[in-house]
Amino acid sequence: MASKTVLVTGSSGLIGSEAVEHFDRQGCEVHGVDNNMRRIFFGDPGDTTWNLDRLRRDTNNFTHHDLDIRDRIAMETLFRSYRFDLIIHCAAQPSHDKARDIPILDFEVNALGTVNLLEATRLHCPEAVFILLSTNKVYGDAPNEIPLKELETRWDYARPEDYNGITESCRIDRTLHSLFGASKASADLMAQEYGRYFGMKVCVLRGGCLTGPSHSGVELHGFLSYLVKATLTGRTYSVFGYKGKQVRDNIHSYDVVRAIEEFAANPRRGEVYNMGGGRENSISMIEAIDRIGRMTRKELNWRYVDESRKGDHICYISDLSKFRSHYPHWRITRSLDTILEEIIAAQSRLQTASSGS
Numbered sequence: 001m002a003s004k005t006v007l008v009t010g011s012s013g014l015i016g017s018e019a020v021e022h023f024d025r026q027g028c029e030v031h032g033v034d035n036n037m038r039r040i041f042f043g044d045p046g047d048t049t050w051n052l053d054r055l056r057r058d059t060n061n062f063t064h065h066d067l068d069i070r071d072r073i074a075m076e077t078l079f080r081s082y083r084f085d086l087i088i089h090c091a092a093q094p095s096h097d098k099a100r101d102i103p104i105l106d107f108e109v110n111a112l113g114t115v116n117l118l119e120a121t122r123l124h125c126p127e128a129v130f131i132l133l134s135t136n137k138v139y140g141d142a143p144n145e146i147p148l149k150e151l152e153t154r155w156d157y158a159r160p161e162d163y164n165g166i167t168e169s170c171r172i173d174r175t176l177h178s179l180f181g182a183s184k185a186s187a188d189l190m191a192q193e194y195g196r197y198f199g200m201k202v203c204v205l206r207g208g209c210l211t212g213p214s215h216s217g218v219e220l221h222g223f224l225s226y227l228v229k230a231t232l233t234g235r236t237y238s239v240f241g242y243k244g245k246q247v248r249d250n251i252h253s254y255d256v257v258r259a260i261e262e263f264a265a266n267p268r269r270g271e272v273y274n275m276g277g278g279r280e281n282s283i284s285m286i287e288a289i290d291r292i293g294r295m296t297r298k299e300l301n302w303r304y305v306d307e308s309r310k311g312d313h314i315c316y317i318s319d320l321s322k323f324r325s326h327y328p329h330w331r332i333t334r335s336l337d338t339i340l341e342e343i344i345a346a347q348s349r350l351q352t353a354s355s356g357s
């Protein structure tokens with residue numbers, strides 16, 4: 001990747017910042033676009049300024065652009081000023097639940113913002129590789145139709161053929177998405193279209209739970225990160241429905257960025273992949289509460305609300321077979337315990353710093 005010019009949108013967020021650091025380490029010229037809109041969505045706890053400061057400190061060839069991806073003229077001007085080889089589009093309104101309060105803003109950021117970037121790429125650097133961070137919420141609640149069995153601490157798939165989880169063939173329409181899932185599905189389809197119709201090197205990654213120490217975790221987004229924060233700070237955590245046995249697969253932001261790197265080295269046109277931690281990195285809510293409790297030696301204060309979140313998955317594990325078959329050098333390098341250790345260490349440092357200040 002040396003001497004490539006890389007654009008990362010959402011560069012102060014979890015995946016964006018990991019991408020900036022990674023490609024900067026590879027010797028690329030890296031441009032980041034982020035207007036700290038996470039703070040507008042989630043208030044002060046969502047503020048990503050600390051992460052931008054960290055990037056500015058720790059990188060060699062990174063330029064930050066405080067721009068809004070909804071601003072088509074600003075995106076056009078940026079793409080006229082630099083010739084990008086790789087575009088990693090991570091900027092988003094990322095919360096399933098938040099979208100219902102801000103439907104227009106959610107759609108503008110997730111759908112329109114993505115089209116602005118796809119079109120700027122087509123006009124100014126059509127040979128570039130374009131990666132869209134999409135989500136498993138594009139499947140809506142269709143994954144809940146798979147027969148499940150109830151185990152002591154988690155739900156699991158009942159049939160052996162579902163053991164590896166959800167594949168890309170799961171349908172994306174005629175299901176309840178949440179407005180977020182629908183705006184992301186719009187972006188997902190448009191990105192695929194630019195790949196198929198215009199023949200561009202577009203990759204759509206449908207994320208499970210993407211996580212890591214650089215998440216500005218808030219209650220409405222960033223499951224493990226917020227769970228650790230709540231445990232360490234003693235605040236009350238609410239578990240919604242499914243007896244707390246709902247299952248998520250978790251992938252470290254580094255492994256997501258490694259997948260992006262693999263695709264960029266051998267791109268295809270308009271491909272879609274599920275991208276999560278897979279079965280080995282899956283955990284249920286009550287298992288996570290227990291495991292974090294043992295690791296931090298602190299008991300989480302939590303309450304059960306006997307109503308599930310609208311459109312929430314009961315058991316979601318990403319089947320990674322398709323990505324693995326196209327990119328056999330890629331693998332999960334961070335286990336769930338490693339991920340948790342990193343998040344706990346990072347949050348403990350933040351806590352110590354804030355109590356000392």
Ligand SMILES: NC(=O)c1ccc[n+]([C@@H]2O[C@H](COP(=O)([O-])OP(=O)(O)OC[C@H]3O[C@@H](n4cnc5c(N)ncnc54)[C@H](O)[C@@H]3O)[C@@H](O)[C@H]2O)c1
Pocket residue numbers: 009010011012013014015016033034035036037038039048067068069070089090091092093094109113133134135136206207208209210211215216222
């Ligand atoms: N974290 C997850 O669990 C998860 C799961 C599935 C999919 N995804 C997807 O992955 C991508 C990255 O997620 P993340 O966890 O890094 O999110 P994040 O919120 O940590 O980062 C997104 C960044 O985009 C910025 N941003 C938002 N709107 C913007 C705008 N209009 N213009 C410029 N910048 C803007 C925010 O300030 C934030 O820093 C998103 O598309 C998200 O939907 C995330």
